[in-house]
Each structure stands twice: as C-alpha cells, then as structure tokens.
Amino acid sequence: MGKGAIITILVIVGIIAAVGLVAGAVLQLMQAVIGFVVWAVVILAIYFIIKSKVD
Numbered sequence: 001m002g003k004g005a006i007i008t009i010l011v012i013v014g015i016i017a018a019v020g021l022v023a024g025a026v027l028q029l030m031q032a033v034i035g036f037v038v039w040a041v042v043i044l045a046i047y048f049i050i051k052s053k054v055d
Helices: 003-054
Strands: none
Touching: none
16 A cells, blocks of 8 residues: 555545535535425415414
C-alpha cells in the first residue's frame, strides 16, 4: 500500500461521508416541508369545516 493508495481511500471515504450527510440533511428538510404542508392542509380543512357549520 503506497501513500497514494491511502490518500485515495481517505478521499473516497470523505466523499461518501459528505454525500451521506447531504442526503440526510435533504431528507430532514423534505420531512419538515411535508410535515408543514400536512399541518397547513389539516388546519385549513378544520377552518373550512367550522366556517361551513357556522354559516
């Protein structure tokens, strides 16, 4: 194992770790957005149901 091979392995591991972190962050962001949209839809639905019953 030469120095070049060790550096190459470290670089590959670093790239894999970075991609994993980015993918994790994107997934968390998507979950947050989906959660927010679901809440917004639920709140709007409740609002319209109450509004239609009051009218």
